[in-house]
Amino acid sequence: xxxxxxxxxxxxxxxxxxxxxxxxxxxxxxxxxxxxxxxxxxxxxxxxxxxxxxxxxxxxxxxxxxxxxxxxxxxxxxxxxxxxxxxxxxxxxxxxxxxxxxxxxxxxxxxxxxxxxxxxxxxxxxxxxxxxxxxxxxxxxxxxxxxxxxxxxxxxxxxxxxxxxxxxxxxxxxxxxxxxxxxxxxxxxxxxxxxxxxxxxxxxxxxxxxxxxxxxxxxxxxxxxxxxxxxxxxxxxx
Amino acid sequence: xxxxxxxxxxxxxxxxxxxxxxxxxxxxxxxxxxxxxxxxxxxxxxxxxxxxxxxxxxxxxxxxxxxxxxxxxxxxxxxxxxxxxxxxxxxxxxxxxxxxxxxxxxxxxxxxxxxxxxxxxxxxxxxxxxxxxxxxxxxxxxxxxxxxxxxxxxxxxxxxxxxxxxxxxxxxxxxxxxxxxxxxxxxxxxxxxxxxxxx
Numbered sequence: 549x550x551x552x553x554x555x556x557x558x559x560x561x562x563x564x565x566x567x568x569x570x571x572x573x574x575x576x577x578x579x580x581x582x583x584x585x586x587x588x589x590x591x592x593x594x595x596x597x598x599x600x601x602x603x604x605x606x607x608x609x610x611x612x613x614x615x616x617x618x619x620x621x622x623x624x625x626x627x628x629x630x631x632x633x634x635x636x637x638x639x640x641x642x643x644x645x646x647x648x649x650x651x652x653x654x655x656x657x658x659x660x661x662x663x664x665x666x667x668x669x670x671x672x673x674x675x676x677x678x679x680x681x682x683x684x685x686x687x688x689x690x691x692x693x694x695x696x697x698x699x700x701x702x703x704x705x706x707x708x709x710x711x712x713x714x715x716x717x718x719x720x721x722x723x724x725x726x727x728x729x730x731x732x733x734x735x736x737x738x739x740x741x742x743x744x745x746x747x748x749x750x751x752x753x754x755x756x757x758x759x760x761x762x763x764x765x766x767x768x769x770x771x772x773x774x775x776x777x778x779x780x781x782x783x784x785x786x
Numbered sequence: 787x788x789x790x791x792x793x794x795x796x797x798x799x800x801x802x803x804x805x806x807x808x809x810x811x812x813x814x815x816x817x818x819x820x821x822x823x824x825x826x827x828x829x830x831x832x833x834x835x836x837x838x839x840x841x842x843x844x845x846x847x848x849x850x851x852x853x854x855x856x857x858x859x860x861x862x863x864x865x866x867x868x869x870x871x872x873x874x875x876x877x878x879x880x881x882x883x884x885x886x887x888x889x890x891x892x893x894x895x896x897x898x899x900x901x902x903x904x905x906x907x908x909x910x911x912x913x914x915x916x917x918x919x920x921x922x923x924x925x926x927x928x929x930x931x932x933x934x935x936x937x938x939x940x941x942x943x944x945x946x947x948x949x950x951x952x953x954x955x956x957x958x959x960x961x962x963x964x965x966x967x968x969x970x971x972x973x974x975x976x977x978x979x980x981x982x983x984x985x
Binding site: 558559562563566567568570571574592594595596597598599600601602603604605606607608609610611613614615617618619621622623 | 813816817820824825826828829830832833834838841842845846849850853854863864867868871872875879882883914916917920935936938939940942944945963964967968970971974
């Protein structure tokens with residue numbers, strides 16, 4: 549095929565911009581463009597001509613985890629994998645720090661030891677990655693059903709004084725009302741059984757948040773500023 | 787520019803400015819750019835790769851490229867949205883030929899990828915005039931021919947896919963695509979007629 553034929557160049561550039569070239573043909577055309585600036589300009593002109601068509605495609609809001617993954621990659625220069633699977637998502641956050649990695653080991657050992665089913669077989673229903681003000685992940689909260697239970701895990705160096713706990717709050721959709729969910733002592737991952745009322749709090753939560761509260765009292769409303777928060781994502785669509 | 791458009795433009799984020807700030811490693815500008823354009827770009831990716839999982843992967847790769855190559859954006863070669871859409875489309879079309887994508891799509895049920903309506907004004911505003919003209923030029927094609935071009939562009943179908951779906955000979959589809967492209971370009975390059983001004 550003669551790539552110096554003006555008509556052929558025009559046609560191929562148009563087909564490339566439209567998306568009609570696939571597989572080997574597309575790769576070949578891209579190789580040609582790399583060493584042929586005029587051909588590249590031709591393809592760009594076509595792309596510019598056709599790009600308004602993209603406006604006809606309806607928009608769709610991507611989930612928050614996509615931007616979290618992008619931000620992680622541009623900040624660390626690392627190559628995090630796809631983040632749409634839940635375990636991949638947690639894997640990505642855990643890769644964030646050595647402590648996170650240690651927590652994976654601890655969690656894996658604990659679950660194996662307790663003869664629970666392996667995590668991949670029991671996907672959680674809800675997950676919230678609570679971040680600090682600098683958007684660094686601090687706490688992972690995952691909710692499972694059958695039976696209802698919650699797993700809370702520190703992802704960053706979060707510690708409280710012995711007389712304090714990290715209180716996790718459910719932030720209700722719409723109203724934004726904070727309701728106490730559970731108290732958590734940073735360190736070891738913690739699994740707690742949930743009552744039906746607590747499960748409903750999670751189901752109706754827009755996000756989860758955390759504040760440091762005195763361990764001796766049962767918190768009804770935060771007495772200190774919220775330290776961490778993150779969207780409460782429904783992974784099951786139910 | 788009409789008054790209404792001027793007002794719209796005033797409240798929209800300035801995409802060229804945001805891209806320029808990205809080249810200076812301004813993460814806030816990058817976040818604002820994402821906020822303004824990600825829904826449009828995710829919709830485009832979703833339409834081509836058909837599943838949210840893969841569309842998320844496409845969007846992630848595309849935005850990392852946008853961040854890394856913001857300095858390559860050349861305002862003389864089109865609007866920022868044009869540049870970003872082409873990055874996303876390229877990423878999505880590349881995904882279609884990935885072995886793991888093909889393996890998964892063979893077994894995976896086709897998701898209902900009708901995206902939630904979330905048209906952000908920022909991504910829309912850049913094209914309205916061009917889109918009006920382009921639509922008019924496309925309308926001058928026969929309906930079947932126009933459908934071929936749309937399926938290839940919007941859905942990422944190969945000419946062979948289109949031939950199979952439309953039960954047409956592959957040669958016919960290929961010819962329609964080529965002729966259709968040439969006619970559309972001819973029409974777009976023609977001087978704007980007195981009637982076209984009245985939009």
